Amino acid sequence: MSAATAARIDGFAVRGLHLARGQRVVLRDVSFDAPKGTVTALVAPSGAGKSTLLRCLNRLLVPQAGTVLLDGEDTAELEPCALRRRAGLVGQTPVMLPGSVRENLAYGLDPAATADEPRLVQALADAGLDAGFIDRPAAELSGGERARVALARALTRAPELLLLDEPTAALDATVARHVGATLTALAQAGLGVVVATHDLPFAAEIANRVVALRDGAAVVGTAAELLTSEPPA
Amino acid sequence: MSQPLTQILASAAFALAAAWLAYRQRLGLSRSLLIAAVRAAAQLALVGLLIALVFRVPALAIAFVAVMVLTASLTAGSRMRALPGSRRIAVGAIALPALGATGALLAVGAFTATPRATIPTAGILIGGAMLATTLTGRRLVEGLSDGIDEIEARLALGDRARDAVAPLSRRAISAALVPLIDQTRSAGLVTLPGTFVGLVLGGASPATAARVQLTVLLTLLLVQLLSALLTAELVTRAATLPGERVRALPESVGLSSPRVECRSAFRNVPRCRVLPRHREQGPSGEDEHA
Numbered sequence: 001m002s003a004a005t006a007a008r009i010d011g012f013a014v015r016g017l018h019l020a021r022g023q024r025v026v027l028r029d030v031s032f033d034a035p036k037g038t039v040t041a042l043v044a045p046s047g048a049g050k051s052t053l054l055r056c057l058n059r060l061l062v063p064q065a066g067t068v069l070l071d072g073e074d075t076a077e078l079e080p081c082a083l084r085r086r087a088g089l090v091g092q093t094p095v096m097l098p099g100s101v102r103e104n105l106a107y108g109l110d111p112a113a114t115a116d117e118p119r120l121v122q123a124l125a126d127a128g129l130d131a132g133f134i135d136r137p138a139a140e141l142s143g144g145e146r147a148r149v150a151l152a153r154a155l156t157r158a159p160e161l162l163l164l165d166e167p168t169a170a171l172d173a174t175v176a177r178h179v180g181a182t183l184t185a186l187a188q189a190g191l192g193v194v195v196a197t198h199d200l201p202f203a204a205e206i207a208n209r210v211v212a213l214r215d216g217a218a219v220v221g222t223a224a225e226l227l228t229s230e231p232p233a
Numbered sequence: 234m235s236q237p238l239t240q241i242l243a244s245a246a247f248a249l250a251a252a253w254l255a256y257r258q259r260l261g262l263s264r265s266l267l268i269a270a271v272r273a274a275a276q277l278a279l280v281g282l283l284i285a286l287v288f289r290v291p292a293l294a295i296a297f298v299a300v301m302v303l304t305a306s307l308t309a310g311s312r313m314r315a316l317p318g319s320r321r322i323a324v325g326a327i328a329l330p331a332l333g334a335t336g337a338l339l340a341v342g343a344f345t346a347t348p349r350a351t352i353p354t355a356g357i358l359i360g361g362a363m364l365a366t367t368l369t370g371r372r373l374v375e376g377l378s379d380g381i382d383e384i385e386a387r388l389a390l391g392d393r394a395r396d397a398v399a400p401l402s403r404r405a406i407s408a409a410l411v412p413l414i415d416q417t418r419s420a421g422l423v424t425l426p427g428t429f430v431g432l433v434l435g436g437a438s439p440a441t442a443a444r445v446q447l448t449v450l451l452t453l454l455l456v457q458l459l460s461a462l463l464t465a466e467l468v469t470r471a472a473t474l475p476g477e478r479v480r481a482l483p484e485s486v487g488l489s490s491p492r493v494e495c496r497s498a499f500r501n502v503p504r505c506r507v508l509p510r511h512r513e514q515g516p517s518g519e520d521e522h523a
Contacts, residue, residue, distance in 0.1 A: 058389065059476055059478070060385060060388060062476060080476050080477040080478075081391045082391070084388065084390070084391050084477075085390075088389065091382065091385060091386060091389065093382045095382050095383050098400075108390050108391055150386075153390070157390070157391070
């Protein structure tokens with residue numbers, strides 16, 4: 001399907017994405033939709049190209065072929081910083097910026113948003129942290145706490161879509177369930193959520209649709225369909 | 234025995250003593266120490282002859298200074314070779330501040346515009362600029378490889394590429410200027426700087442030596458700051474890609490100790506091999522995160 005003929009999707013519409021590194025094809029003619037109001041899981045083993053695909057969505061990486069449309073607009077035509085504010089990415093390694101959790105949450109926001117304490121606290125709560133964390137030095141947090149602050153930091157920007165790279169990798173089962181429930185609730189509230197994970201059961205729990213990467217190509221379906229078919233590994 | 238001969242013999246004896254001590258301590262440094270000493274002797278003898286020639290033919294001073302800039306740029310550029318155009322960056326960051334300041338000192342009459350004054354002054358300022366360029370460039374290139382996750386986090390939060398690199402850049406500049414600031418504030422208390430020592434040994438009065446040394450040290454403050462700023466700016470430009478992206482560099486290439494992998498699990502004797510610190514490179518120099 002060409003970009004021109006694609007029906008307008010409210011959210012991401014990925015069409016024919018291709019990316020190779022040297023001789024190795026990482027993404028091979030990948031096409032799928034990730035509409036707002038749903039959770040889309042990109043499922044594949046480690047090293048199969050999930051993070052690469054996620055970075056193509058917010059143009060931290062530029063594919064060699066193919067198109068990514070956001071609300072029907074080619075992301076290549078959008079201003080990159082504005083695109084990344086609309087589609088917030090939480091990386092696999094939760095990076096804490098210097099300063100307190102509050103400074104991390106408010107990073108890059110305008111002063112009014114920075115002073116909006118309830119908004120920051122709500123973002124923390126959505127990520128599974130209580131308000132007591134807000135003035136803690138970010139450098140002193142554990143790996144799991146950092147992952148949740150990184151998620152909260154993305155949420156304070158009120159993105160239209162949220163891109164998460166292995167969001168539960170550093171979390172214990174209880175917190176992972178909480179984060180999963182938060183993502184589902186955010187999607188029900190209208191946010192588009194795209195989660196890259198190697199954990200198919202987690203994807204089955206939260207995702208409306210699943211995109212499995214097999215040898216760089218995308219297989220789209222529901223988690224139930226993919227669970228009963230050949231595993232993506 | 235004449236004083237010059239005594240100086241040569243005494244210094245050679247010290248170098249040999251250092252090599253012998255390193256040999257006795259099994260440090261594996263004896264050969265390097267001897268080669269360094271012989272190289273220094275040969276280079277200084279050659280430079281002495283060249284400068285004597287330049288003093289007789291002043292037009293050669295320009296060529297001499299150009300060689301100093303080129304050598305300094307090659308040295309500083311090699312410390313950030315992971316970055317495209319690193320030598321060009323080094324030439325700009327060293328030549329502009331060092332030659333600009335030399336020209337200004339000569340123009341205002343702080344030093345006489347003769348090869349005898351110009352070459353040492355330019356040499357000290359080029360050396361200082363090289364140090365600032367090397368330290369800033371090395372640290373910033375290191376940050377662009379090891380700190381790529383922080384840069385990507387900032388980009389993902391909506392920063393422009395140069396804003397995402399700016400914190401690393403400021404840290405690199407600050408670190409690069411620490412040696413000069415320490416040297417300047419401890420001048421005369423902890424160490425006697427080279428210019429001062431050289432002038433006093435050459436017969437100048439301590440007051441004259443102190444005045445010249447102060448002129449050089451204070452000029453270096455601006456030269457090194459400008460070199461560090463220029464390096465940071467040029468490295469940032471070279472590291473940013475269209476679309477507000479940042480070029481991922483190979484992990485700490487030529488900057489820190491190589492990774493050593495020990496494969497002893499299936500063998501009785503541990504076998505270690507040195508691995509290049511490379512990340513898989515993407516079509517636009519991006520690294521593999523998948």
